[in-house]
Amino acid sequence: FADGPLKGRHVVVTSGPTHEPLDPVRYIANRSSGRQGHAIAGALAALGARVTLVSGPVAIAPPPGVAIVAVETAADMLAAVEAALPADAAVCAAAVADFRPAERVTGKIKKIPGQPPAPIVLALNPDILATLSHHAARPGLVVGFAAETSNVIANAQDKLARKGCDWVVANDVSGDVMGGTENTVHLVTASGVEDWPRLPKAEVAARLAARIADALAK
Ligand code: C5P
DSSP, rough: OOOOOTTOOEEEEEESSSSSEETTTTTEEEOOOOOOHHHHHHHHHTTOOEEEEEEOOSOOOOOOOOOEEEESSSHHHHHHHHHHHSSSSEEEBOOOEEEESOOOOOOOOOOOOOSSSOOOOEEEEEHHHHHHOOOOOOOEEEEEEEEEEESHHHHHHHHHHHOOSSSSEEEOOOSSSTTEEOOEEEEEEEEEEOOOOOEEHHHHHHHHHHHHHHHOOO
């Protein structure tokens, strides 16, 4: 591990989308490149933390110095996160699918000529951030993300209360953030809101990692 203010600390980071299979060839997913979550994992490792990066399917490489746990579904992601505990902090940056097909069909669903397709019935996925925030082995600092296109701050404050986490990094995704290299975020905590300038995702990650180091030092 690198030397730094997070030496001896363990941080769990979720990143990427989850894939929720409908049958062996089809799935439901959210759009997520994993760039911001992976960058945060890398920045935490650079400050000396032991990082467990629990990631859904992404096309990017894990940052150096982090232990990667590759998962597919939200259920897998939750199990991997719980298995990684205890942790000093957790950052939930994954774009977890809120719903999964209620039934996972074993064989490929066939097109039947002249017949309309069967409807897809959805079931609710576990909320990993909320589960962690209320966990018996809750990390001392739990950070969530909020991707919003409007009422960014109000929605983030609502999320903070609803999920029970300590900080929400509110992400204004009304522009070209999804899949892009820059991000405009606001750090929402119980004590207020900080507006950060538009920054490269690596810089957002470095600032957030530094803030996490400060918080854990207190
Ligand atoms: O409720 P919403 O999806 O907008 O909240 C986003 C935050 O919650 C992110 O931090 C995301 O990683 C987390 N989340 C989660 N599990 C879910 C849904 C969201 O951890 N099933």
